[in-house]
Each structure stands twice: as structure tokens, then as C-alpha cells.
Amino acid sequence: MPFKSKAQRRKFAELLVKGEISPETFEEWNRETGKARLPERLHAKPRSNAKPRRKNKRAKSSKKRVTSTRRSR
Secondary structure, three states, rough: OOOOOHHHHHHHHHHHHHOOEEEEEHHHHHHHOOOOOOOOOOOOOOOOOOOOOOOOOOOOOOOOOOOOOOOOO
């Protein structure tokens, strides 16, 4: 069975170095893939559903609002 992506080929190479798969298995997969141009990843990572935050258009003023100390009659 051929490799489907560059990431999968790297993973199999890592398993080969660790001794978890045989060199024959890796070579078989590599031979079946041939010179095919592989994508980096097979599936794109899912996007977040969160909407980006909008910047407030009005600048916040650092001055506090002064209230009148006058009493109403």
C-alpha cells in the first residue's frame, strides 16, 4: 500500500528507526509509492467556528465623566 502523504512517510521512517516495523515493510510501501508527489498532509486541520473579534471603533477615553454636583429644585 503506497504512502498517502509526506507526514505518513515520516511517521513510518520514525517507526522504522524505533524498530516497531520491519525494513521490508517500509521498503515495500516506499517502492509502491514510487516518485509520486505527495501532499504534506492528507486532510487540512478543521477550522475553528469562533468568529474573530472586532476591534472597537471608538477609542476609550481615560477621563472619567464628570457629574454635576448641583441639586435640582
